Structures are given as structure tokens and as C-alpha cells.
Amino acid sequence: MDQTHARALEALQPFVHLANSNSATSPRYVANIITNATSNPHTYVFAELLETETVQALASPDTPAEYQGYLKLLQIFAWGTWQEYQATPNLPKLSSEQTLKLRLLSLLSLAATAESLTYPALTNVLSFSSTAELESLVTTAVYENLISARLSPATTPPNVNVTAVAPLRDVQPQSLPNMISLLTEWETRCGEVVSDLEAEIERVKSNASARHAKEQAYQKRLEEAIEQRKATGNSSNNTFSGGPSWGKQSSFGRQAPGRWGSGGGLGGNKREADDIDRDDGFWESGEGDDSGSRMDLDEGPASRGGNAVRTSV
Incomplete structure (x- = not known):
């Protein structure tokens, strides 16, 4: 009051x-x-x-x-x-x-x-x-x-x-009926406004719910695409992780080139591989003389005259 x-x-x-x-x-x-x-x-x-x-x-x-x-x-x-x-x-x-x-x-x-x-x-x-x-x-x-x-x-x-x-x-008593009528009309208008507001609130909630569901579906598809991309990448890495395999161990403590795997390389021609094994100038440890592996080296121009001097190493 x-x-x-x-x-x-x-x-x-x-x-x-x-x-x-x-x-x-x-x-x-x-x-x-x-x-x-x-x-x-x-x-x-x-x-x-x-x-x-x-x-x-x-x-x-x-x-x-x-x-x-x-x-x-x-x-x-x-x-x-x-x-x-x-x-x-x-x-x-x-x-x-x-x-x-x-x-x-x-x-x-x-x-x-x-x-x-x-x-x-x-x-x-x-x-x-x-x-x-x-x-x-x-x-x-x-x-x-x-x-x-x-x-x-x-x-x-x-x-x-x-x-x-x-x-x-x-308030004059004679004016009360008119005031009651005015107040009743005002109450009706207020009720209509409240109903419109409630309908608008429900519409906003419905739109928000639909938008949220759409965002969740999009997020789920995005996560699935990322997982699929990761799986594809791991499979590709496993395919190329083998590389060449190396052959016999030389007398210098390293592996001599041998056959390649299924990816290609020298393993595709057996004759070339045999030539490499025959002409590399190395002997495996335990073969030949007791001194182990050795290699003959040409001494330069003297070898062109036909009387090449070979030096054993």
C-alpha cells in the first residue's frame, strides 16, 4: 500500500x-x-x-x-x-x-x-x-x-x-460495476498475453532442442570420421614399415646387400643377385684361407697393361 x-x-x-x-x-x-x-x-x-x-x-x-x-x-x-x-x-x-x-x-x-x-x-x-x-x-x-x-x-x-x-x-459506489467490467477485460487481455508468451517459450525450447540434436549428430559423425581416418593411417603405416632385408654378414661386421622383400628391388632377379654374390671380392668368414676374409685390390694403371699387380689384403 x-x-x-x-x-x-x-x-x-x-x-x-x-x-x-x-x-x-x-x-x-x-x-x-x-x-x-x-x-x-x-x-x-x-x-x-x-x-x-x-x-x-x-x-x-x-x-x-x-x-x-x-x-x-x-x-x-x-x-x-x-x-x-x-x-x-x-x-x-x-x-x-x-x-x-x-x-x-x-x-x-x-x-x-x-x-x-x-x-x-x-x-x-x-x-x-x-x-x-x-x-x-x-x-x-x-x-x-x-x-x-x-x-x-x-x-x-x-x-x-x-x-x-x-x-x-x-471510489464512488455507482462506479464499481464499470470498474469491475474494466478489470475483467484487462484480466482477459493479460491471460491472452500470457498464453502467447507460453506458446513462444515452447517454440523457442523446441527449436533449441532440435538445434542441440543436430549439433550432437554432427559431432558424432565428425568423431566417426576422425576414428576412420586414424584406422586408415595405421593400416598404411603397417604396409610400408618392412623396408629391405639385408643378406649375409660381411667380414667387416656389416650386412651385405641381399634380396629385397616382396616390395621389389634386387630380389626380383636371381641372376643379378648371384653375380653380386660372386663378384663382390669378399669371402665369408671360415672359407678359404685361415686368415679369414680378404680382398684383392688392383694397383691402378698397371692393371691396364695386362701385367696387373695384385695386392692381397
Whole structure:
């Protein structure tokens, strides 16, 4: 609840208790309660006081004529305006405090219907004789936290720009059916908006789920392709990892070239391999003379003349 409204309700409670007390039996006493309640600077709502039996009893034909107008006066303070007070005959005369209060309440009703109020319109509606009186009333309303507004006297026409209004006017009973209808229509629109939002949320969730499933399928295919590529690479490495096999061990501690494997090379021609074994100038260890392997080396040009000198190694 708004703090200003809560303070106004709290300020009204003493008058409600007086109206419900056993001493509130005479119209004069009840009229005095209404006068004090409407004059109090902190009371701005009056519906609870209006609902008391003693106040409603003022509408009885047995009530003296001088006090019958107090019920209507309290109703005007609850939801009426200054213009309504002036247009209604046989109402009690207002004190200065009541006059200020009713004008402030009328300003609240006017501010609730329009954001910009011109000086000429407000001066006419509130029966002011000068703009200074109007500006004083607006300033009081601002300091009492009844409205948030800015005076603009230099504009054409000069106006009061209202930005916020305190919820301090009571609701007239006759307006309740219309308010209920408006609220019901608003509730229906809110329900439609909520349904649209829920449908949109489900659509977004469905799209997100489909997108997630698509990403998972793509990731799975990618991992399968990587595994297949690795398997193909390992198979290729195994095919070429053999290389040439080497033949007999020479007397120098190294292997002499022998036959190649199935990949080709010298192993494909047996005659060439035999020639290499026969003409390489080496003997295997344990064959020939006891000195082991040896090789005859030509001594250069002397071998061309036919009388080659051979040196045994």
C-alpha cells in the first residue's frame, strides 16, 4: 500500500472510532465528527467513515434539516469536486481548512485525468482569482506528496505538468460495476498475453532442442570420421614399415646387400643377385684361407697393361 494512503487511513481512524462509539447518537455530534474529519490536514480518504451506521443515519427523514447536508458533504469530500460542492444547494458552509482540503482533492481528481493542466482551466475550475493562488495550491499539493508536478508559467499557455498522483480518492459506489467490467477485460487481455508468451517459450525450447540434436549428430559423425581416418593411417603405416632385408654378414661386421622383400628391388632377379654374390671380392668368414676374409685390390694403371699387380689384403 502507498505510504501516503496508509497515513491517510491512519489519520481517519480516530474519527471512525468516535462515530462507532455509544455517544454518537445525536445528529449534531455526528455532524461535528464530519466537520473535524474533513478539516484535518492529514485525512484524504473518507469511505470508512461514510460506511458507519451513525453517519448513514443522517439520511433519515427524522434528521433535522440543518444536519441533513452533512452526509452529502462527506460524500463530496470522498469522491466529489469543488465544482460539485458549488453546484449542490443546502450544504454546510466550509471553513478555510475545509476549502483548502476540497480544492486539493479536486486537484487530485483533475491530475489523474490529464498530464498537463493549463493555468486558465485550473483557475476557472477551482474558483481562483489569481494565478498566485493556483501556484500556492499546487505547491502545497507537491509538499504534501499528493502529486508530483512542475509549474511552467512561461509557456503559452502556462501549465502544470503532472508526473504522478497519489491514490487518495475514494471510489464512488455507482462506479464499481464499470470498474469491475474494466478489470475483467484487462484480466482477459493479460491471460491472452500470457498464453502467447507460453506458446513462444515452447517454440523457442523446441527449436533449441532440435538445434542441440543436430549439433550432437554432427559431432558424432565428425568423431566417426576422425576414428576412420586414424584406422586408415595405421593400416598404411603397417604396409610400408618392412623396408629391405639385408643378406649375409660381411667380414667387416656389416650386412651385405641381399634380396629385397616382396616390395621389389634386387630380389626380383636371381641372376643379378648371384653375380653380386660372386663378384663382390669378399669371402665369408671360415672359407678359404685361415686368415679369414680378404680382398684383392688392383694397383691402378698397371692393371691396364695386362701385367696387373695384385695386392692381397
